[in-house]
Amino acid sequence: xxxxxxxxxxxxxxxxxxxxxxxxxxxxxxxxxxxxxxxxxxxxxxxxxxxxxxxxxxxxxxxxxxxxxxxxxxxxxxxxxxxxxxxxxxxxxxxxxxxxxxxxxxxxxxxxxxxxxxxxxxxxxxxxxxxxxxxxxxxxxxxxxxxxxxxxxxxxxxxxxxxxxxxxxxxxxxxxxxxxxxxxxxxxxxxxxxxxxxxxxxxxxxxxxxxxxxxxxxxxxxxxxxxxxxxxxxxxxxxxxxxxxxxxxxxxxxxxxxxxxxxxxxxxxxxxxxxxxxxxxxxxxxxxxxxxxxxxxxxxxxxxxxxxxxxxxxxxxxxxxxxxxxxxxxxxxxxxxxxxxxxxxxxxxxxxxxxxxxxxxxxxxxxxxxxxxxxxxxxxxxxxxxxxxxxxxxxxxxxxxxxxxxxxxxxxxxxxxxxxxxxxxxxxxxxxxxxxxxxxxxxxxxxxxxxxxxxxxxxxxxxxxxxxxxxxxxxxxxxxxxxxxxxxxxx
RNA sequence: CGCGGGGUGGAGAAGUGGCAUCUCGAGUGGCUCAUAACCACUAGAUCGCAGGUUCGAAUCCUGCCCCCGCAACCA
Numbered sequence: 001x002x003x004x005x006x007x008x009x010x011x012x013x014x015x016x017x018x019x020x021x022x023x024x025x026x027x028x029x030x031x032x033x034x035x036x037x038x039x040x041x042x043x044x045x046x047x048x049x050x051x052x053x054x055x056x057x058x059x060x061x062x063x064x065x066x067x068x069x070x071x072x073x074x075x076x077x078x079x080x081x082x083x084x085x086x087x088x089x090x091x092x093x094x095x096x097x098x099x100x101x102x103x104x105x106x107x108x109x110x111x112x113x114x115x116x117x118x119x120x121x122x123x124x125x126x127x128x129x130x131x132x133x134x135x136x137x138x139x140x141x142x143x144x145x146x147x148x149x150x151x152x153x154x155x156x157x158x159x160x161x162x163x164x165x166x167x168x169x170x171x172x173x174x175x176x177x178x179x180x181x182x183x184x185x186x187x188x189x190x191x192x193x194x195x196x197x198x199x200x201x202x203x204x205x206x207x208x209x210x211x212x213x214x215x216x217x218x219x220x221x222x223x224x225x226x227x228x229x230x231x232x233x234x235x236x237x238x239x240x241x242x243x244x245x246x247x248x249x250x251x252x253x254x255x256x257x258x259x260x261x262x263x264x265x266x267x268x269x270x271x272x273x274x275x276x277x278x279x280x281x282x283x284x285x286x287x288x289x290x291x292x293x294x295x296x297x298x299x300x301x302x303x304x305x306x307x308x309x310x311x312x313x314x315x316x317x318x319x320x321x322x323x324x325x326x327x328x329x330x331x332x333x334x335x336x337x338x339x340x341x342x343x344x345x346x347x348x349x350x351x352x353x354x355x356x357x358x359x360x361x362x363x364x365x366x367x368x369x370x371x372x373x374x375x376x377x378x379x380x381x382x383x384x385x386x387x388x389x390x391x392x393x394x395x396x397x398x399x400x401x402x403x404x405x406x407x408x409x410x411x412x413x414x415x416x417x418x419x420x421x422x423x424x425x426x427x428x429x430x431x432x433x434x435x436x437x438x439x440x441x442x443x444x445x446x447x448x449x450x451x452x453x454x455x456x457x458x459x460x461x462x463x464x465x466x467x468x469x470x471x472x473x474x475x476x477x478x479x480x481x482x483x484x485x486x487x488x489x490x491x
Numbered sequence: 492c493g494c495g496g497g498g499u500g501g502a503g504a505a506g507u508g509g510c511a512u513c514u515c516g517a518g519u520g521g522c523u524c525a526u527a528a529c530c531a532c533u534a535g536a537u538c539g540c541a542g543g544u545u546c547g548a549a550u551c552c553u554g555c556c557c558c559c560g561c562a563a564c565c566a
């Protein structure tokens with residue numbers, strides 16, 4: 001039976017339209033899912049939206065529309081982004097309206113060991129009227145909000161449910177240090193270990209209904225409280241598998257799953273590597289196996305921020321350069337686990353150098369030369385070429401396993417470069433070369449191209465398909481080549 | 492001394508003791524099948540700074556400077 005492969009993106013909160021950073025995570029997860037499927041695994045890929053965040057409520061209020069309307073409209077934009085990016089997710093969860101989610105979030109709450117959830121008075125919180133949000137004592141300067149000095153702070157005390165995270169300190173440390181839950185890259189793993197060793201404190205998992213503005217998943221058997229948004233949000237990962245009904249997908253992909261991966265941004269590592277496993281342990285559910293933590297984008301070297309007005313709209317980028325060029329840039333320019341910079345200048349530089357001059361031109365020259373020769377018979381390719389292809393395949397597979405997608409792509413481009421070199425050296429266009437030799441040369445070159453397309457498939461699916469369409473087996477052992485339109489016209 | 496990561500040619504990266512590597516960008520030459528693309532060659536780095544260990548240091552040690560992540564209920 002095929003091995004199972006479960007993968008998720010984080011579910012972004014939908015207080016605003018997606019920016020280019022969201023696209024990065026979708027594309028990374030998509031590559032892994034497509035790679036797994038290409039290699040015969042039974043992949044299930046889930047994405048969705050976090051509708052229940054308080055920020056959504058605030059954004060809706062500011063816009064003067066109802067929360068469900070606001071959230072619904074924005075969730076649609078995220079869903080459209082997945083489609084436009086050609087993301088191969090099998091499911092999409094919306095945490096405010098998906099019944100599987102509402103039922104599942106409550107089920108996991110009820111499944112937690114009773115001694116892990118307790119009610120406690122919450123104090124030491126201050127509400128800043130300027131920020132319209134709660135502040136911790138230690139965030140205050142001289143008892144005042146840093147950003148709104150002089151404004152009176154309202155002291156708040158509230159009774160909430162807490163989760164006894166402190167019960168899981170030892171087990172979490174074991175699970176993470178032993179890589180039973182593998183956090184990639186290592187620096188993120190070390191951060192989590194340091195955090196755990198510093199001592200885990202219990203965290204609150206509910207809000208008063210009033211403070212949550214009546215938005216969120218109700219706490220089972222307590223009308224006065226809704227779940228803290230992270231508690232319900234994290235459960236989406238299993239709710240998509242019908243955890244609530246103890247469905248077959250949940251058993252297959254999660255409880256007995258071979259691979260279970262969460263792709264997340266560095267800002268939410270703690271929730272995924274510590275809170276979420278602790279919740280699962282308490283509820284007696286299996287754990288994910290890997291957390292892949294990617295970095296963030298800067299735009300022209302600066303943080304993405306609304307106040308700087310440097311938001312880049314992924315739809316604009318896709319519209320301008322095409323979906324595969326966008327996917328390529330996100331995956332190639334940004335080291336998968338580090339921060340990277342987005343500029344249109346860099347985008348166009350990469351586009352011209354790698355896509356137009358590199359991949360596109362190589363495909364064009366090989367297919368054009370080949371088209372003129374008509375039908376080609378299958379022959380054994382040069383050992384040197386065969387070795388390069390095997391090496392490239394090995395390298396790409398290894399880099400994907402290590403979550404170094406940018407290096408995987410670099411490996412594919414080495415193969416393209418090798419193909420260019422081969423064609424230059426052999427000169428199959430030359431009048432001095434006999435017909436049989438020409439056919440041999442082109443067969444070698446097109447074999448490289450075909451393998452490039454196969455390796456590229458998870459990264460740039462429609463480009464891979466276009467290339468493959470130019471290489472058709474007319475009958476057994478007989479190959480016909482057709483030059484297609486330019487894959488990536490120079491900018 | 493809160494914990495951790497990092498500073499390598501114009502840009503981005505690789506490189507944990509032995510001639511400093513790769514990609515982009517720049518220049519020169521070759522080729523002309525191909526999207527003025529491709530191939531070869533050249534220029535460009537005192538490897539953050541200052542000491543130290545060593546026959547030999549980007550790599551190990553010490554100090555300093557700078558950037559970044561985490562620092563708990565905040566995606």
